[in-house]
Amino acid sequence: MDLQAAKRVKELHSLLNQYNYEYHVLDQPTVPDAEYDQLLAELIKLEEQYPQLKTPDSPTERVGGAVLEMFEKVEHRTQMLSLTNAFTENDLRDFDRRVHQAVEEDFSYVCELKIDGLAVSLRYENGVFIQGSTRGDGMVGENITANLKTIGSIPLRLNKAVSIEVRGEAYMPKRSFELLNKTREQKGEEPFANPRNAAAGSLRQLDPRIAASRNLDIFVYAIADDANIGVLTHSEGLDFLDTLGFKTNKERKKFKDIDDVLQYIEEWTEKRGNLPYEIDGIVIKVDSLAQQEELGATAKSPRWAIAYKFPAEEVVTVLEDIELNVGRTGVITPTATLAPVRIAGTTVQRASLHNEDLIREKDIKIGDYVVVKKAGDIIPEVVNVLIDRRTGDEKDFHMPKQCPACESDVVRLDGEVALRCINPKCPAQIQEGLIHFVSRNAMNIEGLGEKVISQLFHERLVKDVADLYKLTAEQLLHLERMGEKSVQNLLNAIEASKGNSLERLLFGLGIRHVGEKAAKTLAQHFLTIDSLMKATVEDLLAINEIGEKMADSIVTFFEKEEVIELMKELKAANVNMEYNGPLPISAEESDSFFIGKTIVLTGKLQQLTRNEAKERLEALGGKVSGSVSKKTDLVVAGTDAGSKLKKAQSLGIEVWNEERLLEKLNK
Known part of the structure; x- marks a missing residue:
């Protein structure tokens, strides 16, 4: 290695990092841009001549590297919480x-x-x-x-x-x-x-x-x-x-x-x-x-x-029309189409009107001048109507008696404000159901966004979720903006989704009233789709988290002939039908000390991260809480433990150090 070159590379690193910090962080540049560019060019040339001198923290890494094929997933060591x-x-x-x-x-x-x-x-x-x-x-x-x-x-x-x-x-x-x-x-x-x-x-x-x-x-x-x-x-x-x-x-x-x-x-x-x-x-x-x-x-x-x-910006625009959208559960939602208007930095042309009752309550007519804002600076909504601007040309709006997508009769179920299409073959519901099935929290098939699903559906390449597993490269290559690499990535993602655990499939099927948490509870209890399909309402009600509405919905769903046929097709495509995650431990099944206990972790742990300790305790049947109360069974205190430790002591709650926790975890 050329020692002179190595020395110069080190000098350039130091100079460029200093100038970069002064310019971007302190906002106090000390050299002209031309001088910075000249030094960077010198460093690039040296690294090309002596590749062994290029390091991951080199200032040349900022220039922009090779084009990536796709972004890989990263699991955060500590959850990135969102704020209320x-x-x-x-x-x-x-x-x-x-x-x-x-x-x-x-x-x-x-x-x-x-x-x-x-x-x-x-x-x-x-x-x-x-x-x-x-x-x-x-x-x-x-x-x-x-x-x-x-x-x-x-x-x-x-x-x-x-x-x-x-x-x-x-x-x-x-x-x-x-x-x-x-x-x-x-x-x-x-x-x-x-x-x-x-x-x-x-x-x-x-x-x-x-x-x-x-x-x-x-x-x-x-x-x-x-x-x-x-x-x-x-x-x-x-x-x-x-x-x-x-x-x-x-x-x-x-x-x-x-x-x-x-x-x-x-x-x-x-x-x-x-x-x-x-x-x-x-x-x-x-x-x-x-x-x-x-x-x-x-x-x-x-x-x-x-x-x-900050308070949402409110603007006035004209409500030009009201469109109807059919969701995956058949709910028909009215949406206002607006004369384009800028709100909080974006151009808004649509706003949800939620349901017929809201339209009546706010006395909204087609052609009205309306006040629009973004709720939380994100979701456009109609605040109110400027009645004094009416000319008499405005038109009343009435919800339809037939589904706008399939023309089946619509119904209003007891206790609901929404109108629904209950035709299981409604094309709008099927398309929305496909979008839900491939979503991140369901089967998580990357590359199958709304636009691709829409193309597949309108080209009649898919009529239900089972058809996704029959797609070929030849079919996909005919779609807009789908090259060979994109097609192969999509087929790989579809193939990978076959190995998902049962709870993802259950959530993806869009069973009414069954969310992510309930899907996991069902998967952990029944373990296979076949066992769940045989379950009665009584079997389901025996599970703490399952109520009558959900139990009825699940039994009704799996009784349908088209659902039974769909399960056969998914099995034929080798889609996993079993739960392959960790099982919850019950007191009858384990002699774990932590079964049913509420545990609070406080202070700094030396040998485990907080997440590692939480995962191990929950795997052994414990419940980890963030605050100390009379219901707390145990507090594990690391170094620099603060007010939680004091509160535990004042309530007479048992306190362990990390060594004792590890002893119990490793038994």
Whole structure:
């Protein structure tokens, strides 16, 4: 190896990283762009001449690597929770009251701007960036490392050789968004609706060079597992991230009182338009990590944080018509078609009207001027009608007596406001059912989106879900935008779905009243589809989680001749019909100490991660809770255990250390 070249490469790494940090993080460039580009070109040339000198954290990695075939899945080590939304002052005061009730000591809030972008997770080993991923469903995301490396404010090597996982919001600055849309319009391409969509679309490109050209940025807002870093508060964690070289948002502030939080929100509601990036609200978090732990979380959201969403922008437009859509369960939903109007950064042309009762309640007529907003800045809805603008030309709307898709008679079932088509052969229901069957939480067949399903259905290549497993490459190649590689990827995904556990199939079949949780309960209880198909209403009611409506629905579903035939076809296609996940343990089946016990984990564990301990306890029949109460049977306390340990001691609850837990787990 040329020692002189190695020395120069090291110098260039140091210089380019320094200049990059000054430009992207501090916003204080110290050298002209031309000088930076010259040094980068020199480094590229040296790495081409001496490939052994190129490292994963080289500044040249930002340029954009090879085109990817597809994104691989990434399981998050710590779940990426989503925040509960608040829309009013009362929502925030209710949140404050709940925190006061649960936390006995004084506490502080940290308020941060809610960046309108794409949530991502970044992993570093010994200070080197090794992986970046999207949130996905919170448990599993997509590996977008190559695209994230193109963001200049993401350090490829930290200032300290720590192993850490952090969370951030990747976004497109307003200036970058304006330039991107100007370029797209010049090329005759459709402009992006808003910076959030543009950022998400950029990071989900298989060609990293596209992401590199979009000038994205990021704010890092959390450490995935603060307790492992040694900080005691969220604000200390943010300060620590600054020392590592991350870009955090400096507009954050700490408050003791909810009235001060409300003042901060009012201030930024007025000032947000002056920022060089979009924000859609304010995030409020309890600062103390011990108190966060005490408050715990629901399945999806922490109880120690809330996101205040800015009031929805309201606009006036004309309701031009009302269309009807038939869902997979036969519900017929009226949808307003509107004169195009911009709301919260996007062009809106449609808004759900939910059902006939709502149309009558709001006195909505075709041709009315209506006030429209986005609920939570996401879902368009009609707020009210401007009756004083009526001319007399407006038309009343009446729900149909026949299904708009198959012309069968529609019915309103007892206790429901919705009209339904109950024809099992209704084409609209079949198509929606196919879309549900292939969705992520059901059979999870990548590449079978709504557009492809629609093509398959209208080309008469599929009439039910069994036909998906009969598709050939020759049939798929005739579809729009389906090349050989796309077709092969799709066929591979269809083949892989055959091995799914039974609960995914049950959820995918779209049995009325059977959601994901019930599907898993049924799969764990009956183990095979054949056993479930033989079950009576009484058999089903013997399961705690199954009620009468669901039991009747399941029995009725599997009695249908077309369903019996469908199961035969799926079996013939080698689709798995058995449950292949872990079985729940009952007291009769096991002598596990943890059966039926409610356990709380607190403090820092040395030999197990919190998730590992939780999984092992639940596998042995225990229930892991986030908060201590009189119903808690056992508290496992690691180092730096806080208020949960004190509460357990005050209630006389048994407390173990990690060593004792491991002894019991390993017996």
